[in-house]
Amino acid sequence: MSNAKSLEQLEQKQDFIRRHIGPSPAQMSDMLSALGVSSVEQLMEQTVPASIRLENGLQIGESRTEVETLSYLKSVASKNKVFKSYIGQGYHPTHVPHVILRNVLENPGWYTAYTPYQPEIAQGRLESLLNFQTMSMDLTGLDLASASLLDEATAAAEAMALAKRVAKAKKANSFFIADDVHVQTIDVVKTRAEQFGFDIIIGPAQEAANHDIFGALFQYPTTSGEVVDLTDLIAAVQDKKALACVAADIMALMLLKAPGKLGADVVLGSAQRFGVPMGYGGPHAAFFTTRDKYKRSLPGRIIGVSKDRLGNDALRMAMQTREQHIRREKANSNICTAQVLLANMAAFYAVYHGPEGLKTIAERIHRFADILAAGLKEKGVTLKHDTWFDTITVVAQNKEEVVARAVAAEVNFATNHAGEYSVSVSETTTREDIVELFDIILGEGHGLDVAALDAQISANGSQSIPASLVRDDEVLTHPNFNSYHSETEMLRYIKRLENKDLALNHSMISLGSCTMKLNATAEMIPITWPEFANLHPFCPLDQAEGYQIMIGELHDWLVDITGYDAVSMQPNSGAQGEYAGLIAIRKYHESRGEGHRNVCLIPSSAHGTNPASAQMASMKIVVVDCDKQGNVDMDDLKAKAAEVSENLSCIMITYPSTHGVYEETIRDICDIVHQHGGQVYMDGANMNAQVGVTSPGSIGSDVSHLNLHKTFCIPHGGGGPGVGPIGVKSHLAPFMPNHSVINVPGTSVDNGAVSAAPYGSAAILPISWAYIAMMGSEGLRQATETAIVNANYLAQTLSEHFPILYRGRNDRVAHECIIDLRPLKDATGISEMDVAKRLQDYGFHSPTMSFPVAGTLMVEPTESESKVEIDRFIEAMVAIKGEIEKIASGEWSIEDNPLVNAPHTQADVLSSDWNRAYDRFEAAFPVPSVAKDKFWPTVTRIDDVYGDRNLLCSCPAVDTYRDE
Numbered sequence: 014m015s016n017a018k019s020l021e022q023l024e025q026k027q028d029f030i031r032r033h034i035g036p037s038p039a040q041m042s043d044m045l046s047a048l049g050v051s052s053v054e055q056l057m058e059q060t061v062p063a064s065i066r067l068e069n070g071l072q073i074g075e076s077r078t079e080v081e082t083l084s085y086l087k088s089v090a091s092k093n094k095v096f097k098s099y100i101g102q103g104y105h106p107t108h109v110p111h112v113i114l115r116n117v118l119e120n121p122g123w124y125t126a127y128t129p130y131q132p133e134i135a136q137g138r139l140e141s142l143l144n145f146q147t148m149s150m151d152l153t154g155l156d157l158a159s160a161s162l163l164d165e166a167t168a169a170a171e172a173m174a175l176a177k178r179v180a181k182a183k184k185a186n187s188f189f190i191a192d193d194v195h196v197q198t199i200d201v202v203k204t205r206a207e208q209f210g211f212d213i214i215i216g217p218a219q220e221a222a223n224h225d226i227f228g229a230l231f232q233y234p235t236t237s238g239e240v241v242d243l244t245d246l247i248a249a250v251q252d253k254k255a256l257a258c259v260a261a262d263i264m265a266l267m268l269l270k271a272p273g274k275l276g277a278d279v280v281l282g283s284a285q286r287f288g289v290p291m292g293y294g295g296p297h298a299a300f301f302t303t304r305d306k307y308k309r310s311l312p313g314r315i316i317g318v319s320k321d322r323l324g325n326d327a328l329r330m331a332m333q334t335r336e337q338h339i340r341r342e343k344a345n346s347n348i349c350t351a352q353v354l355l356a357n358m359a360a361f362y363a364v365y366h367g368p369e370g371l372k373t374i375a376e377r378i379h380r381f382a383d384i385l386a387a388g389l390k391e392k393g394v395t396l397k398h399d400t401w402f403d404t405i406t407v408v409a410q411n412k413e414e415v416v417a418r419a420v421a422a423e424v425n426f427a428t429n430h431a432g433e434y435s436v437s438v439s440e441t442t443t444r445e446d447i448v449e450l451f452d453i454i455l456g457e458g459h460g461l462d463v464a465a466l467d468a469q470i471s472a473n474g475s476q477s478i479p480a481s482l483v484r485d486d487e488v489l490t491h492p493n494f495n496s497y498h499s500e501t502e503m504l505r506y507i508k509r510l511e512n513k514d515l516a517l518n519h520s521m522i523s524l525g526s527c528t529m530k531l532n533a534t535a536e537m538i539p540i541t542w543p544e545f546a547n548l549h550p551f552c553p554l555d556q557a558e559g560y561q562i563m564i565g566e567l568h569d570w571l572v573d574i575t576g577y578d579a580v581s582m583q584p585n586s587g588a589q590g591e592y593a594g595l596i597a598i599r600k601y602h603e604s605r606g607e608g609h610r611n612v613c614l615i616p617s618s619a620h621g622t623n624p625a626s627a628q629m630a631s632m633k634i635v636v637v638d639c640d641k642q643g644n645v646d647m648d649d650l651k652a653k654a655a656e657v658s659e660n661l662s663c664i665m666i667t668y669p670s671t672h673g674v675y676e677e678t679i680r681d682i683c684d685i686v687h688q689h690g691g692q693v694y695m696d697g698a699n700m701n702a703q704v705g706v707t708s709p710g711s712i713g714s715d716v717s718h719l720n721l722h723k724t725f726c727i728p729h730g731g732g733g734p735g736v737g738p739i740g741v742k743s744h745l746a747p748f749m750p751n752h753s754v755i756n757v758p759g760t761s762v763d764n765g766a767v768s769a770a771p772y773g774s775a776a777i778l779p780i781s782w783a784y785i786a787m788m789g790s791e792g793l794r795q796a797t798e799t800a801i802v803n804a805n806y807l808a809q810t811l812s813e814h815f816p817i818l819y820r821g822r823n824d825r826v827a828h829e830c831i832i833d834l835r836p837l838k839d840a841t842g843i844s845e846m847d848v849a850k851r852l853q854d855y856g857f858h859s860p861t862m863s864f865p866v867a868g869t870l871m872v873e874p875t876e877s878e879s880k881v882e883i884d885r886f887i888e889a890m891v892a893i894k895g896e897i898e899k900i901a902s903g904e905w906s907i908e909d910n911p912l913v914n915a916p917h918t919q920a921d922v923l924s925s926d927w928n929r930a931y932d933r934f935e936a937a938f939p940v941p942s943v944a945k946d947k948f949w950p951t952v953t954r955i956d957d958v959y960g961d962r963n964l965l966c967s968c969p970a971v972d973t974y975r976d977e
């Protein structure tokens with residue numbers, strides 16, 4: 014049987030590589046011949062400067078199959094010990110409703126979408142985010158909410174920054190933090206304050222107003238569980254013309270008077286315990302609310318209600334001008350990727366349970382705390398406080414003994430305050446658990462009976478929430494929180510919203526700089542395993558061995574891929590990575606007695622988060638020009654570096670540049686900056702054009718962030734989560750973030766944290782781990798090469814119809830390219846916006862609009878798209894060009910054509926008074942392939958100006974629904 018295949022051939026070890034990479038070998042050779050090259054290698058030689066190409070391949074090893082990968086990861090995960098967590102401190106066990114688990118968290122319709130930049134095809138997640146905002150506003154008692162921040166601790170740091178911007182106490186430079194705020198929050202706020210040059214005062218909450226401050230932060234209830242009436246403290250702070258900020262527990266707010274009603278100016282906190290697993294620290298969404306008058310100072314994004322072209326209610330990100338890529342160094346914060354998927358989960362949790370259900374959950378938690386406290390008091394145990402929601406702190410002589418019993422019973426308490434320990438009960442706590450807690454704390458044979466204690470409390474009423482703080486207003490009264498409590502209704506609500514959104518499970522999303530590649534199902538499987546999902550970030554390290562192994566291996570692979578020496582996983586977005594990297598640079602200069610170096614050079618093509626982050630690190634930004642080819646203007650760079658030489662801190666440069674080319678001079682750029690004593694920060698968002706081919710470390714950079722949610726396959730979740738680890742050369746390694754509860758090995762204990770959890774959004778790291786394992790050294794390099802082939806094929810084919818703005822050596826582009834629509838606009842008046850909206854009628858999400866150059870579209874196909882899909886996109890673009898030509902020729906007027914009226918909804922196309930210059934079929938099915946499989950936008954073009962003039966950021970009142 015001479016032509017039987019060998020076992021090795023049959024085993025198909027490369028199976029995952031060919032599934033991750035879109036084009037088949039035949040399609041690859043078609044594209045290569047279209048490009049006039051005979052091999053991938055030849056194209057790479059033409060495209061990537063020889064001076065930066067890696068000589069040796071990656072050391073990651075052979076690709077593993079999906080089965081091997083998952084079985085290995087399972088064995089690693091099982092080394093984690095999932096103890097019952099009563100640690101609290103901002104992280105609580107929760108029951109993720111299964112209907113949400115499967116239909117949101119595990120559903121690519123929800124997790125593969127991008128930030129809703131194209132609102133007409135994102136009304137589903139925009140509605141869910143509006144639910145999140147409405148929920149935030151109701152529970153906190155304030156009138157303006159953002160659509161999620163990165164975690165509670167960074168939200169507190171944002172509150173401090175907002176206080177500084179708006180407080181009338183302009184001369185004050187101090188921010189007060191009550192000493193009973195969560196430790197990790199104090200840590201992160203301190204880091205942020207140090208960079209801004211603010212002073213932090215920590216002391217008993219009552220002393221806040223004794224100081225000259227611009228703001229103060231309180232915790233409600235406190236980290237040790239006490240429920241304190243903050244009314245007078247807040248008023249005293251406001252008397253000083255300072256802002257009062259309150260970090261609150263979202264579940265407690267179901268029972269406690271809203272902080273806004275106590276007078277707070279800002280309320281923030283984590284929405285984790287609303288149905289999002291602890292995940293060893295994240296990802297979770299933070300909520301943030303404040304007064305309407307501070308809307309222009311709010312960090313992050315606001316979803317607002319506006320009107321579409323036909324006058325219907327339609328949602329979109331309000332005041333898009335606040336987006337960081339537009340505001341740059343004037344931005345309120347550097348938040349770009351946030352936590353949309355997790356905010357949606359929390360909002361759905363509230364929709365599913367409704368106000369009654371949530372109140373019952375909160376009351377049950379509170380009752381268990383009351384029962385626990387009553388039993389302990391009866392036995393003479395000293396409790397630290399007389400009030401609580403869910404957390405009982407015991408003042409204990411026998412702490413060691415109790416903690417030892419707890420560990421033996423596989424139970425964790427919070428133990429990081431001397432002489433005491435705390436027990437936080439949660440939604441998952443049961444009667445049996447309370448008995449077990451009595452056994453642990455009192456020793457067996459205590460004779461306490463849960464039912465008897467409960468009967469006492471039921472009879473006498475609970476005293477543990479002060480009467481003045483019992484919530485008496487109605488919350489979550491909007492129909493969205495009162496209509497979907499059966500699973501059938503809930504399932505359909507989730508599906509109805511999902512259907513409005515275009516995600517990667519519909520078509521290619523070629524957003525340049527965003528790297529919308531495959532998020533393989535196998536990569537997603539481990540994140541919901543209990544061994545990864547249910548660990549508290551502050552559990553003892555010996556319970557997180559599996560995590561340590563997985564993180565350690567990912568660390569080593571990322572070191573290999575980046576050419577750096579060390580990596581920190583802590584930052585939970587790319588922009589947070591930038592911030593962490595800039596802090597490392599600053600601390601490095603300080604360690605050498607050069608703390609005065611504070612100038613950051615940023616090329617004009619940079620992403621807006623770069624200047625926004627530099628501003629947060631108190632750096633002075635000097636913009637370096639680009640030349641006509643889109644490259645950094647070397648003369649300008651030399652001149653500016655020389656001018657600021659003594660004060661040069663660093664350059665922030667993206668490679669390949671956001672113009673989509675491998676700049677030839679990148680090594681020189683690094684050299685020039687180094688000669689003046691500066692450091693090189695290479696923005697790693699474009700690593701998809703580097704992996705296995707070149708690396709920031711080998712090029713000469715000192716530090717980079719990676720967007721694991723771009724190059725390394727963590728899905729974008731509709732606008733988050735993300736992970737933005739930083740890689741550094743060894744001289745910067747000592748200056749990477751640490752954590753005040755869990756010490757991160759290799760960094761100084763003096764380094765503060767940039768995220769609430771020591772390993773940031775640890776729960777989604779298995780996604781990147783699995784991607785790298787399944788691709789192996791060979792697959793990763795192939796992915797990069799294929800991304801370059803796809804982009805060049807697309808650029809070359811489209812260049813017959815549109816100018817491609819920048820090209821590198823041999824007229825090649827890197828992994829993305831910019832389509833210049835300005836000439837067409839000048840000739841016809843049709844804008845990039847019209848083209849972007851018209852693409853929706855063709856079933857596509859627009860490429861990145863007007864970044865980095867106004868009036869252009871930046872396209873990044875990634876390696877995961879097949880030639881078939883790229884050809885469909887090209888077909889759409891060419892057809893749109895044809896439509897524009899009809900306007901140029903006068904066949905259609907500039908007022909009446911399918912572009913300016915795009916996108917078209919069913920209601921629009923089917924309306925009885927159709928009298929346009931083009932017919933209905935042309936409007937909806939402009940090319941035959943669209944008719945086969947039509948994706949319908951659910952609103953027509955949205956009026957941004959109307960929405961900004963009439964800012965409404967909660968669910969519209971019921972009357973508006975009736976009007977419809």
Ligand SMILES: *Cc1c(COP(=O)(O)O)cnc(C)c1O
Nearest residue numbers: 349350526586587588620698735
């Ligand atoms: C996406 C991106 C960032 C910001 O990353 P986030 O994870 O969204 O914070 C920074 N720079 C560039 C070039 C990017 O494309």
